[in-house]
């Protein structure tokens with residue numbers, strides 16, 4: 104029992120809390136230096152490929168997902184417990200103190216850092232009571248004795264300090280619970296098509312441990328139009344200047360669509376969910392016919408950008424022909440004639456678009472049962488039958504009688520990140536409280552002032568005013584001087600009391 | 602919107618002019634330090650320092666007409682060349698700051714936006730914030746002794762800005778196009794400026810404390826004696842450094858929180874352990890530790906000063922290393 108209490112005392116000391124906080128900061132450093140799975144999974148696999156020996160060891164100790172690692176969680180949890188154990192008892196002590204009175208005046212005031220004295224002939228009890236009212240009216244908490252006044256000010260230092268530390272506690276809770284109760288997903292939507300909020304519609308989806316799918320708000324939206332503008336000319340030629348997505352939002356399945364706009368920095372908020380515009384690209388439209396002239400594929404295919412000028416790659420899989428047909432290719436929004444380094448776009452806007460395609464014939468491998476990426480063609484059981492460059496509106500008669508392909512145009516697509524974090528409001532509230540509390544506790548000194556009157560042997564009394572602050576209080580001497588003057592006005596100095 | 606090239610050119614002239622002024626200020630401040638003299642002798646500071654703990658226990662009686670601690674160094678003892686050079690340095694610092702401010706205004710006008718959209722502009726703003734913090738603080742006290750230690754970092758910063766970091770005036774990338782840019786980045790710049798002044802004071806405190814300890818132990822002042830004899834006493838430097846840090850800490854907290862609010866609007870989460878966020882958090886923890894250390898017996902003084910300098914180191918790491926070498930979502934360096 105005794106050692107348990109000892110352990111609790113150690114854990115809840117401010118020193119331990121600070122060490123834990125420091126450890127949290129230290130622990131976050133590798134997270135900023137190694138690629139992290141949560142934000143850049145591709146870089147992590149690249150790193151593992153480049154470092155076949157050290158990589159797996161680093162992975163074993165969670166250096167690629169530091170912020171989800173058990174040791175990070177352990178520090179976080181210990182800090183939370185430590186902070187609770189340290190702040191709550193202090194809060195109760197302070198509450199009691201707020202209702203109490205300052206302590207009695209010390210015997211010997213002359214030892215205090217700020218001290219003045221003078222002799223007066225004024226009556227003691229009269230001086231004490233007038234001092235009491237005057238100091239009180241200056242906002243001091245006052246307690247009086249027979250021949251002394253004790254006053255204190257600056258309780259908001261401790262209130263602020265507690266507010267700050269409590270806010271820290273709430274913040275830790277809000278961050279933890281918010282991510283546990285929320286979810287986060289991404290989805291690519293082409294112009295002219297839509298998205299309904301349902302787990303199956305997401306391209307990627309992660310939910311917190313406490314999240315329940317039944318609570319998925321049933322909104323949907325259609326992407327009407329996406330626009331991007333770019334810098335032309337100069338050092339930053341091609342740099343993006345604006346992105347705008349116009350959507351028709353249906354907050355519930357029965358509500359009528361509402362025109363809304365989503366931009367970078369201006370997400371769409373509905374039903375406690377936030378929709379962010381995070382990326383964009385092109386989807387070329389193809390019409391593919393078989394040898395008999397039947398349409399076997401007609402759609403816009405999502406191509407993924409590979410560089411800042413939106414050189415994009417993608418595939419089309421046509422499973423319904425015999426043999427099966429696969430198209431692999433590049434979409435170049437502004438095509439260059441210089442193909443010596445492979446197909447490349449020279450500007451991100453679609454000024455002179457072209458596709459550069461290769462056609463494959465054979466078995467797409469869709470029946471193997473293994474999941475396949477929609478952005479890659481498995482060519483192990485296929486052979487290439489031809490390559491071609493096409494401008495919009497142009498057709499290509501596929502070799503070996505495989506039919507025709509028409510490049511009819513292109514649409515843009517936008518990718519959205521859709522998140523729900525119920526802890527957000529709490530986190531903001533506690534962060535603001537933390538700043539308020541911090542400012543109070545750093546800028547307001549707690550200070551005490553006393554008046555003590557003692558009878559002099561020759562009649563009259565000695566008036567002493569003194570004060571102190573345990574913390575930095577630059578204005579204290581001046582403040583005490585003012586309080587002393589208030590007393591002196593009632594109890595004027597007499598040079599010799601006879 | 603297009604770029605006004607004349608204004609962009611004018612901005613560059615102003616920046617070069619301000620570098621010239623700061624260089625002159627640095628020269629004048631070094632002359633002033635070389636010729637200047639301190640009010641209180643090292644011996645007096647040293648003996649006061651050793652007596653301090655004793656005094657704290659005993660309490661000391663002061664009268665009301667004489668404040669307990671003098672709040673400004675008067676320079677009655679410092680006449681002639683040193684003082685004149687210090688005044689010239691001060692005037693040139695004001696000039697440099699005004700020219701730099703004009704350079705930023707022209708840059709902003711040329712691109713029709715706030716002039717802190719890439720690392721070049723952020724560096725100009727940081728240099729401006731440092732000199733502004735210094736000039737502002739020197740309105741109410743004599744800080745000529747600090748001038749050299751302000752103009753050197755400002756010049757390093759501006760030198761780096763015009764050589765390595767220079768980017769042509771251009772509109773903003775969409776991610777930065779938000780009023781949170783004004784709020785979050787302004788707060789961060791102001792903090793960087795003031796923390797630079799605070800770090801300079803903490804570093805000088807370490808020098809002064811080292812020399813005073815030697816003198817108190819009966820040793821020669823040593824190599825740093827010359828410098829220590831021309832700056833305020835260690836306890837005053839410590840106090841000034843503390844006040845700056847304590848005042849700036851809530852503002853830094855605000856800057857981090859404003860960043861989180863912006864991140865929520867821009868990236869869909871208010872905190873995602875992006876490298877830049879991570880280092881802002883580390884900086885915050887270190888400065889929090891400094892404030893606690895200074896209130897803890899056995900840590901105040903030298904150890905606390907090292908913690909403050911570590912905090913400044915984290916700011917520098919975040920600014921230079923993370924911006925230029927670590928890939929994250931914060932994409933404003935404008936460098937490729």
Ligand code: HEM
Pocket residue numbers: 115116117120121124185186187189190264268544545574885886889892893896
């Ligand atoms: C980054 C985190 C923290 C900051 C910024 C912070 C800030 C502060 C500040 C400004 C004070 C007032 C110091 C003074 O009176 O001069 C203080 C005091 C205190 N803090 Fe913290 N604190 C932090 C973390 C913690 C943690 C994690 C704990 C405890 C578990 C804690 C416990 C205390 C206690 C007990 C005091 C009173 C100390 C005293 O009056 O001597 N603090 N803190």
